[in-house]
Amino acid sequence: MYDGNGIIELRQTAENDWKALYQGNYGIYTIKIAIDGKKAAKFSCSCPSSYYPCKHIPMIERAIAEQLAINERQEKQDGLRLEDLIKNAPPEKLREFIITQAKYSPDLRNAAIIEFAVYTGNTKGNKYSNIIQKTLESVSYDEDEDYPEESKDIDVLDQWLGKARDNINLEQYDEAILICKAFIEEYSQWLHDIRDNTSTGFNYEYESIPFGIIEDAAEHSDKKELFDYCLSEMKKEKYEDTGFCNSFHRLLGSLALTVDPEAFIALQDKLLAGIKDKGSVDAKIILERKSNFYKRLGQEDRAWALIEENIQIEPFRLKVAENRIEKQDFRAAKKLINDFFETQQDLNQHIHSTWHKLLLDIAQKEKDIPTIRKLVYEYIENSFNEKYYQIYKETFDSAEWAEEREKLFLRYSDKKDFSSSAAKFLIAENDAGRLLGYIEKHFSADRLVEYYKVFAPSYPEETLEMFKKVLISFAKTSRGRSHYERMISLLNMMSAIKGGKKVASELVSEFRQLYKSRKVMMEMLSRF
Secondary structure (H helix, E strand, O other), X not given: OOOOOEEEEEEEOOOOEEEEEEEEOOXXXXXXXXXXXXXXXXXXXXXXXXXXXXOHHHHHHHHHHHHHHHXXXXXXXXXXXXXXXXXXXXXXXXXXXXXXXXXXXXXXXXXXXXXXXXXXXXXXXXXXXXXXXXXXXXXXXXXXOEOOOOOEOOHHHHXXXXXXXXXXXXXXXXXXXXXXHHHHXXXXXXXXXXXXXXXXXXXXXXXXXXXXXXXXXXXXXXXXXXXXHHHHHOOOHHHOOOHHHHHHHHHXXXXXXXXXXXXXHHHXXXXXXXXXOOOOHHHHHHHHHHHHHHHHOOOHHHHHHHHHHOOOOHHHHXXXXXXXXXXXXXXXXXXXXXXXXXXOOOHXXXXXXXXXXXXXXXHXXXXXXXXXXXXXXXXXXXXXXXXXXHHHHOOOOHHHHHHHHHHHHHHHHXXXXXXXXXXXXXXXXXXXXXXXXXXXXXXXXXXXXXXXXXXXXXXXXXXXXXXXXXXXXXXXXXXXXXXXXXXXXXXXXXXXXXXXXXXXXHHHHHHHHHOOOOHHHHHHHOOO
């Protein structure tokens, strides 16, 4: 069983594609990387990090580089190159070896099928359909397993998509399209058939990636045939209520640009006519699809007319309101925004939303001080925000602000526990003395370390006394190398404060006398 964070598995799935499983703080993450040279050209990671790229991408990049270097060294040490061995092997022996080994290695069997399926003899229909169907039938899943926050990959499907991309790179566009068609048809049917037997969620990208590959290949293929294929295929029941539907429409939209723009618009109009609630999510999807299509055609006027005619769709209303503000038609913009608020049952969810920011933008342009104060206060009343604090403060003269700042500080600090908003507010107000008192009232080593640089220049003696208090307590109650390292860090912080070197040295001398039997502490203090 794996113990600790790190790479559980790393393997190459295609010429330039790698897949890793990584044990992280919140479970096992799946990382996929397409390498171009030595760097990641494309990548994805299932971790919850909001950073892009997350820290796991460079980790796996390095691991791939190390693995490739190991492979190269091993090859040189052995003096044997697999390519040479295969090149010199008798064809019949090589054929027998692959067939025999594939019996005992599912991965090799799948890889061989994917590589050599192109040579399948004449069959009715798509030669890849039956192969992918049989492959999916062998995929195991736990009927009782539940993945509420993550999706599950199917390695062999990743390999098929990799093969389709390889075909694009080799300019074998028809083969790429055949693979993707079989993928779409068989995977959707498989999902439809197992839907009632499992709650396991599979990677949602399987419902979109093959369409993107077809779109890349379409520039070198028969677009009209692909357009007709989409129109015919997407009508099947197995695609209902799946991500395939939107993917079909995205592909259709790209093809329709040159094949039949009016047919695509007519299809969207027909779908929209079947929806009673023109403010629903389904209506929104269709109208946005239609608007974006007009833009791709270069018909900006038609796109804008569609937006203005359908302000029941929130993103459309937002765009119209922004347009009115840009034209300085503030009255019309405010009506659009306020009418929207009247339709909302839960207004709280829209506080701090783009809508409020638009109202604030209008109020600032109109120099409407009462409205600015009202709107901005909603951003700062419960927690400090530097940006909106500055806007709020600018609406007061100095005498008014002296009174208002007290109210704000009391609101932030009127709690038994420490409030970071109160501390940040005092920093913004350059009130070092009051911050010092607030930290003393809610004293802890961590808070001292976080804020001492703010008040130490003006109150060095008081700051040094707080450091002494922390260090004396540490020395008395804590043992172990990590605690002593923390003490050294605190002593160094003290030394940077005016008069701190002398106080820190005296404290170290005192510790050497009091705790001379603690060998680790003495060793650590000798570094100071």
